[in-house]
Amino acid sequence: xxxxxxxxxxxxxxxxxxxxxxxxxxxxxxxxxxxxxxxxxxxxxxxxxxxxxxxxxxxxxxxxxxxxxxxxxxxxxxxxxxxxxxxxxxxxxxxxxxxxxxxxxxxxxxxxxxxxxxxxxxxxxxxxxxxxxxxxxxxxxxxxxxxxxxxxxxxxxxxxxxxxxxxxxxxxxxxxxxxxxxxxxxxxxxxxxxxxxxxxxxxxxxxxxxxxxxxxxxxxxxxxxxxxxxxxxxxxxxxxxxxxxxxxxxxxxxxxxxxxxxxxxxxxxxxxxxxxxxxxxxxxxxxxxxxxxxxxxxxxxxxxxxxxxxxxxxxxxxxxxxxxxxxxxxxxxxxxxxxxxxxxxxxxxxxxxxxxxxxxxxxxxxxxxxxxxxxxxxxxxxxxxxxxxxxxxxxxxxxxxxxxxxxxxxxxxxxxxxxxxxxxxxxxxxxxxxxxxxx
Numbered sequence: 001x002x003x004x005x006x007x008x009x010x011x012x013x014x015x016x017x018x019x020x021x022x023x024x025x026x027x028x029x030x031x032x033x034x035x036x037x038x039x040x041x042x043x044x045x046x047x048x049x050x051x052x053x054x055x056x057x058x059x060x061x062x063x064x065x066x067x068x069x070x071x072x073x074x075x076x077x078x079x080x081x082x083x084x085x086x087x088x089x090x091x092x093x094x095x096x097x098x099x100x101x102x103x104x105x106x107x108x109x110x111x112x113x114x115x116x117x118x119x120x121x122x123x124x125x126x127x128x129x130x131x132x133x134x135x136x137x138x139x140x141x142x143x144x145x146x147x148x149x150x151x152x153x154x155x156x157x158x159x160x161x162x163x164x165x166x167x168x169x170x171x172x173x174x175x176x177x178x179x180x181x182x183x184x185x186x187x188x189x190x191x192x193x194x195x196x197x198x199x200x201x202x203x204x205x206x207x208x209x210x211x212x213x214x215x216x217x218x219x220x221x222x223x224x225x226x227x228x229x230x231x232x233x234x235x236x237x238x239x240x241x242x243x244x245x246x247x248x249x250x251x252x253x254x255x256x257x258x259x260x261x262x263x264x265x266x267x268x269x270x271x272x273x274x275x276x277x278x279x280x281x282x283x284x285x286x287x288x289x290x291x292x293x294x295x296x297x298x299x300x301x302x303x304x305x306x307x308x309x310x311x312x313x314x315x316x317x318x319x320x321x322x323x324x325x326x327x328x329x330x331x332x333x334x335x336x337x338x339x340x341x342x343x344x345x346x347x348x349x350x351x352x353x354x355x356x357x358x359x360x361x362x363x364x365x366x367x368x369x370x371x372x373x374x375x376x377x378x379x380x381x382x383x384x385x386x387x388x389x390x391x392x393x394x395x396x397x398x399x400x401x402x403x404x405x406x407x408x409x410x411x412x413x414x415x416x417x418x419x420x421x422x423x424x425x426x427x428x429x430x431x432x433x434x435x436x437x438x439x
Contacts, residue, residue: 009040018044050085053121054092055107062100065093069106076113084117090125094132102138102145115150122154128162139167139188143199146173160185160216168192168222169199171234177206180235182216192229200230207236211259212244214274217251224258237262244431246274247303248281253288260294269299273338273431280305280340286321297326299433301336301374308343308350316353323361332365334433336374344381345390355401363404366411372434373405376416376427392419412437 009017018041021030027048035045055069076083093101101107114120128134136142146152155174159181160166167188171177192200213220226234240263245252260267270291282305291297300323306315319337326332337358341350362373377398379391395417405413414434416427428434 014040015044022048047085050082052088052090053086054090073106073110083113086121088123089121092127093134094128096135097137099138099141102141111149120150120154123157124151124155125159126163133162133164135164139165140195143167143169143173166219168234169195171206172203175204175206179210180208182213182219185216185219187218187222190227192227201232205233205236207239209239210242214246217255220255224255239266241266242269243267244271244274246276247272248276250283253283256288257290264293265295267294268296271301271431273301273303282315284318286318289322290325292325296331298331299334301433303338306339306341306350306353308347310349313349316358320354320357320361326365328367330365334372335362336433339377341377341379347394351397355398359402359404363408368410370436371411372437373411373413374428378418
């Protein structure tokens with residue numbers, strides 16, 4: 001049992017401690033240990049321990065997976081309180097022959113158990129296992145099972161990771177769907193002629209509020225323009241608030257502007273920050289991004305690549321053209337730029353970039369209102385080392401080039417580079433922005 005002063009902690013403070021532990025890298029083991037350490041923490045830890053239920057996890061045989069499912073069902077039957085804590089169902093299997101799983105009586109029984117709960121799970125995750133994609137053997141069956149399950153009424157969040165043969169009608173099965181995250185997802189087919197009518201029409205389309213995707217353009221393209229088999233939109237874009245994708249993948253970026261056009265009255269946050277698998281290639285953004293009609297844009301974040309050995313490189317000039325499309329009358333509160341600089345001392349090409357021009361655009365967009373500006377940069381020479389000759393001087397020279405921003409107290413500029421680690425300062429996590437700085 002806890003002894004003073006720990007025994008004097010309020011429930012709110014214990015909940016706050018556990019909430020932060022849940023965000024640690026080794027969260028599962030830490031939560032288990034803390035849950036057993038003292039009863040005061042048990043209930044709060046179990047909220048997170050049992051939040052995600054993993055079904056079909058791993059690459060074992062059909063028999064092994066069936067035994068795991070049976071064990072899971074027994075636990076849930078014996079301890080109904082555990083089932084009440086489940087908010088996320090994660091289904092991961094590496095076998096190509098997986099249609100049996102969606103006909104498995106044990107799995108169906110688990111889903112039926114959840115359906116009877118006061119508050120059934122609202123998040124579903126499909127994913128592969130350790131570099132082996134999850135290929136849906138019978139996508140029509142999967143859509144049918146979702147339509148029959150409680151997910152058709154409760155699902156608000158869908159994550160698909162390393163999934164192949166994903167059917168477009170999956171979105172029509174869940175009219176309350178609000179958040180979709182796609183990572184390395186391939187669509188099932190182009191025509192859907194073999195799909196039943198009830199899976200392709202006559203259903204309410206979900207109004208997405210968040211879309212985060214990487215290397216999933218085949219599915220996203222169909223979400224934007226469904227095949228003729230569908231007589232209605234599979235998703236509605238008119239309420240989209242947050243959009244995240246990779247700025248270094250040309251195929252992905254071709255999907256961007258159509259989405260921006262359909263969500264121009266609601267989009268508030270645009271993150272071009274997803275990582276690319278392989279070498280980053282800086283695309284000319286001016287012809288791919290038009291921010292002029294985004295009347296409610298609050299956040300614009302971008303990861304960019306500057307290669308010092310490319311003659312006539314104009315990365316910042318290209319970015320300035322994109323920023324120049326933001327109207328003078330705007331609602332932008334946060335601008336974030338993360339630059340990866342490839343090169344070696346003296347970094348001539350980088351210093352020749354239009355740093356003054358990007359400052360001018362930031363000042364124009366701010367127009368006297370409060371604005372948070374994050375400028376993060378890191379030098380890379382292609383070698384496995386974090387200290388590079390001349391990098392500290394490069395950062396100083398860049399700061400000198402953006403010194404004009406200090407004349408505008410309404411613009412709170414946060415400059416980060418690897419030398420800041422020695423001061424205990426961390427960069428803003430990718431895909432996030434800071435709240436208003438109090439200074």
